[in-house]
Amino acid sequence: MKAELIKSLDQRNEPAVAWQIEQVRLGKADYLLIYTPHEDAVAIVTALGLKVEQVIDLASQAILAAEATGKGQFLFDYPVPNQGRIEAGPNGTIRFESAGFEIAQVILYSDSPYSIQSITWLTTGGQASRKTIYQRNGRLFAQQYYSQGRLLQSDFYFGHHEPFLSNFYQNGQNDLTVVKDQKYPHYDAVVSAYLEKHFAGTLVETTDDSLLNLSPAVTHRTS
Numbered sequence: 001m002k003a004e005l006i007k008s009l010d011q012r013n014e015p016a017v018a019w020q021i022e023q024v025r026l027g028k029a030d031y032l033l034i035y036t037p038h039e040d041a042v043a044i045v046t047a048l049g050l051k052v053e054q055v056i057d058l059a060s061q062a063i064l065a066a067e068a069t070g071k072g073q074f075l076f077d078y079p080v081p082n083q084g085r086i087e088a089g090p091n092g093t094i095r096f097e098s099a100g101f102e103i104a105q106v107i108l109y110s111d112s113p114y115s116i117q118s119i120t121w122l123t124t125g126g127q128a129s130r131k132t133i134y135q136r137n138g139r140l141f142a143q144q145y146y147s148q149g150r151l152l153q154s155d156f157y158f159g160h161h162e163p164f165l166s167n168f169y170q171n172g173q174n175d176l177t178v179v180k181d182q183k184y185p186h187y188d189a190v191v192s193a194y195l196e197k198h199f200a201g202t203l204v205e206t207t208d209d210s211l212l213n214l215s216p217a218v219t220h221r222t223s
Helices: 014-027 043-047 187-198 209-212
Strands: 002-006 031-034 056-057 085-088 094-096 101-108 116-122 126-136 140-147 150-156 164-171 171-180 182-184 203-207 217-219
Touching: 002 014, 014 031, 014 203, 043 056, 171 187, 182 187, 187 209, 209 217
Parallel strands: 002 031, 002 203, 031 056, 203 217
Antiparallel strands: 085 094, 094 101, 101 116, 116 126, 126 140, 140 150, 150 164, 164 171, 171 182
């Protein structure tokens, strides 16, 4: 068995990562392993010509499942707090306003112009306080919490009612990760444990040097 390990689907157009994806699509590798979870992963890998059964999300520790059906988080159905209103800004940006102040910035799915991808809630000083990320089907994907604009915690749900994985940060560094009540010193330790348990004896290739130390006995550099 052989697998290709990439950092993020956001890098899919980079030549080295595109080559790895192509190895899976052509059947020269069995699985694509994704280090960074992505709320639109199903639509992206499908557009790349992969089957969801060929893709493993290392954060959810599972094969990428086909998304449950749902109409998504429709912008004009979203309850804006404090009797606020929806305002369109320049370059297609969307914001929520209340009493003349911007209280949130909204990102929509590019090919579904009224479907919410994320909402970043702002403090009175204009800094991020919380970010809510939705899957295309409207399910909650992640919640991120900030203090003075710095990320403190990221909770990933993956279709569960409670967070499946939580990353905690101090001074910008991930210093604790909790998966189903089990504590790890950081997210890399979660990925390393998963690779060593499920891919020992498997050739796992990567073109990203930052991923080589995740599991030296498992991951190998390819060019």
